[in-house]
Amino acid sequence: MKGRSCKKEGIATKRHKSHIRIGALSLCICVCVFRPLLAQSRVTFTGVVQDESGAAVAGAKIALMRQISSQTLETTSGEAGRFSFEELSPGEYLLKAEASGFNPYEQILTVRPEVTEPFRINLKVGSVKTQVTVTLDDEDEVSTAQTNTTSLRFSNDLLGGLPTNSEDILPVLDRFIVPGTQGAEGTAILVDGAEGTELDIPSEAISRIRINRNPYSAAFQNPGTGRIEVSTKRGHRSYYEGSFAIHARNSLFDARNAFAKFKPDSDRRLMQAKFGGPLPGRQASFYIAAERLMDDESAVVNAVTLSGPFAANVPTSERVYRTFTRLQWWPSELHTIFGTYDFKNKSHENDKVGGFNLPEQGIHTSEYGHKFTLRDNALFTGNVRNELILSFQKERQNMGSPATAPAVIVKEAFTGGPSQSTGRETKTIFDMNDTVTRLGVTHSFIFGSRFRTARIDALDASNFGGTFEFSSLPLFAAGMPYVFRVSQGDPSVVFAVRETSGFVQDDVRVREGLNLTFGLRYSWQSITDDRNNLAPRFAFAFSPGPKRKTVLRGGAGIFYDDLPRAARRRSLLLDGIRIRHLVISNPSFPNPFLGGILTSSLPSITRVASDIRSPYLLHTTIGVEQELRDRISVSVEYTFMRGLNLFRSRDINAPLPATGMRPYPNFLNIDRIESTAFSRSNAVTISFSGRLGKFSRSYAKYVLSKSIDDTSGTFSLPADNYNLRTEAGSADFDRRHRFNFMQVLELGRGFQFGTIFSTASGAPFNITTGFDSNADTLANDRPFGVTRNTGRGPGTVQLDLRIKKVLVISHLWNDESRRGKQQVVELSLDAFNVTNHTNVTHMIGVLSSPFFGGANSADAARRFQVSLNYEFPY
Structure with missing residues (x-):
């Protein structure tokens, strides 16, 4: 049975x-x-209206007339330039587009049952920006009087084809930033128009990135080569889509770091997800992206102690969680409102270890923050557009724990004992930015204003455990430090910084092929008394001849910078009242109070100079661009930059060279933050941008430059406080030759090959004796006749590759809105530093160091990463 x-x-x-x-x-x-x-029976025709640069044109009138019946349908392009016609019958149509300031557009086309990409209408621009962008994606345009081959646009598709370590794109972008154009706070990063200095959103939230867009625009504080503009993704109004991705890397397949005794352990995993689509009513959409990074690495310690060379791989751990949410609402086709919410949570174990820092120097750091942004775009009658951006941000950073014993620093040999880095900081920032644009046939006027306020609540208990400093290993063996420092008092402070700015700009179309831009910007900051920061800007583009394949372009402008908030914080904390410094010259060791010269009764303070001024950069360029063939262009550009009133620190109470006496006997050190430094730079840039159909996208950039300045930053102190002429030398970032190349190749059968290649000549480094010969309590003295940054390190070479296979999984959607949307699986293999070149990161210039003339750390050796990405419609 x-x-x-x-x-x-x-x-x-x-x-x-x-x-x-x-x-x-x-x-x-x-x-x-x-x-x-x-x-x-059901055909939907979609399209997008753009100008010659690829920028969206909103408010264009679109008409679609069927040839056999003369039936006409009309619509208007939305804020993103998009439009659509539904319920069409296949056949021939006449498409027309009109927008104020643009030439009319007409095109006969065939609407087919098969789903195609959105149809692109490229209007001839009547009112033009001086420099826009040459893109490397599907929106490429040829070089004209309105575009610029030195500008870069990274689309989401392009970024997906380039090798990136755990989708961290900032290292890639930094290769195309000009260091001399950065502000004191770093590179300006604008996310959906809200300015900051960090890119802390999931990479899946990024739609496109632009660098060097409108370099002389009065709407921005920094030049285009020191600014990164990021646009985020939004949900679609007619269908849902999502994806899951994982990126993994393990030291099993990596090469050994050049300064590690054994191959460092490494296990890195990044998981990402996104989902977006329409909300009920299809007048709104949502988009959500999240990522989780789990990174277990090893920091390479390479030092020398009394026991001899010390090399170790110290385990470190990093956890990062980021989310991004965007809600968008279309009250009408000419009005868009969207809001975003960003969240980040980071933690790092054994941070600050590596190089000369021994394992006991490791600390725990954490950071979390929230950011809300609201953006309102409205196009009114008369071709007037208003853009309002409001953002609120709150972040908290925690670093280390109170030290229980002093630290020991032996100049460029090792740093031991417990870390003296302890503190926290909470930032609350509100930012409001409003811009009005009036488009015309010969003139386009843009004006706007910005207000920003930041409240800082900080606690900095660094060096409350004290630090012994030795000039060399033999003196450490003899127990003879040259100084002992310790801080005491109340390490907390609360303060606010307010900033406001306004600008006006006129883009003038003189005639066909000749465009001028005139701009003026004003900025003000509450923590300085500088009130006359007017920054004029001018740029032009001239394209002679009927074919307009050659463009002569140039511009000049003034760009002001702000005093870093960290300078205000330091001056409030180190005022001799909140925190007092105890300084003992030639102390006993390990108990500093048994002998030595006690100078703790004299406070050491930090001040901001009463006559401090906002630094400014005089920036000018002249260049020529030539279109060699369709979508292939080359340009040559000369740039001159002159920085004035740059920030530096100087001890105005250092012992006088003649008498050894201090000018202000009631104080020890008075570190004054001044605006007395300068910089000068000359550069020639050769750029190539090319695309061969859909098979190759390439960009190359070579820079020959020379940069000189006399400061290494806001808090950098000179070797001789009374002779600043010896500080003039090569800038810290001065690399005479730099070459960057990136390319994405479509190999067919779903294979894609991406390349990023970078090489540069060596950076300069400082040469010092390691001793405090002038008794200013700093061992940064240089040998006689040696100026700042005399040394020069080796060059760098970095080759990164990505091979990607795209597998399309067909399915049987019958819904018209989902037709053509396919499930996709992407398999990627990345290789970083393929040639395994040793790119050193720290050259040793201290004569008393056993490492003098060499290096003790380098970037990572060859590494591999595998990625899997699954995208699906719903």
């Missing part, structure tokens, strides 16, 4: 499977037969 029962069940199972096969085959036949008929 049991055998018969099993036999019957087996027959039933076979029949059931047979029925499933027959049903599936029938379903496939029905779909194949009837789907073309369904498609004939």
Whole structure:
């Protein structure tokens, strides 16, 4: 009975499977037969209106007239330049587009049942920006009087084809930033128009990135080469889509770091997800992206102690969690409102370890923050557009714990003992930015204003455990430090910084092929008394001849910078009242109070100079661009930059060279933050931008430059406080030759190959004796006749590759809004530093160091990463 029962069940199972096969085959036949008929009755035609630079044109009137019946349908392009016509019958149509300030557009086209990409209408621009962008994606345009081959645009598709370590794109972008154009706070990063200095959103939230867009625009504080503009993704209004991705890397396949005794352990995993689509009513959409990074690495310690060379791989751990949410609402086709919410949570174990820092120097750091942004774009009658951006941000950073014993620093040999870095900081920032644009045939006026306020609540208990400093290993062996420092008092402070700015700009179209831009910007900051920061800007583009394949372009402008908030914080904390410094010259060791010269009764303070001024950069360029063939252009550009009133620190109470006496006997050190430094830079840039159909996208940039300045930053102190002429030398970032190349190749059959290659000549480094010969309590004295940054390190070479395979998984959507949307699986293999070149990061210039003339750390050796990404419509 049991055998018969099993036999019957087996027959039933076979029949059931047979029925499933027959049903599936029938379903496939029905779909194949009837789907073309369904498609004939429902066709949706979509498109996007752009100017010659690829920028969206909102408010354009679109008309679609069927040839056989003269039936005309009309619509208006939305804020993103998009439009659509639904329920169309296949056939020939006449498409027309009109927008104020642009030439009319007409095109006969065929609407087919097959789903195609959105149709692109490229209008001839009547009112033009001086420099826009040459893109490297599907929106490329040829070089004209309105575009610029030195500008860069990274689309989401392009970024997906380039090798990036755990999708961290900032290292890639930094290769195309000009260091001399950065502000004191670092590179300006604008996310959906809200300015900051960090890019802390999931990479899946990024739609496109632009660098060097409108370098002389009065709307921005920094030049284009020191600014990164990021646009985020939004949900679609007619369908849902999502994806899951994982990126993994393990030291099993990596090469050994050049300064590690053994291959450092490494296990890095990044998980990402996104989902977006329409909200009920299809007048709004949402988009959510999240990522989780789990990074277990090893920091390489390479030092020398009394026991001899010390090399170790110290385990470190980093956890990062980021989320991004965007809600967008279209009250009308000419009005868009969207809000975003960003959240980040970071933690790092054994931070600050590596190089000369021994394992006991490791600390725990954490950071979390929230950011809300609201953006309102409205296009009014008369071609007037208003853009309002409001943002609120709150962040908290925690670093280390109170030290229980002093630290020991032996100049460029090792740093041991417990870390003296302890503190926290909470930032609350509100930012409001409003811009009005009036488009015209010969003039386009832009004006706007910005207000920003930041409240800082900080606690900095660094060096409350004290630090012994030795000039060399033999002196450490003899127990002879040259100084002991310790801080005491109240380490907390609360303060506010307010900033406001305004600008006006006129883009003038003199005639066909000649465009001028005039701009003026004003900025003010509450923590300085500088009130006359007017920054004029001018740029031009001239394209002679009927074909406009050659463009002569140039510009000049003034760019002001702000005093860093860290300078205000330090001056409030180190005022001799909140925190007092105890300084003992030539103390006993390990108990500094048994001997030595006690100078703790004299406070050491930090002040901001009463006559401090906002630094400014004089920036000018002149260049020529030539279109070699369709979508292939080359340009040559000369740039001159002159920085004035740059920030530096100087001890105005250092012992006088003649008498050894201090000018202000009631104080020890008075570190004054001044605006007395300068910089000068000359550069020639050769750029190539090219695309061969859909098979190759390439960009190359070579820079020959020379940069000189006399400061290494806001808090950098000179070797001789009374002779600043010896500080003039090569800038810290001065690399005479720099070459960057990136390319994405479509190899066919779903294969894609991406390359990033960078090489640069060596950076300069400072040469010092390691001793405090002038008794200013700093061992940064240089040998006689040696100026700042005399040394020069080796060059760098970095080759990164990505090979990607795209697998399309077909499915049977019958919904018109989902047609053409396919499930996609992407498999990627990345290789970083393929040539395994040793790119050193720290050259040793201290004569008393056993490492003098060499290096003790380098960037990572060759590494591999695998990635899997699954994208699906819903």
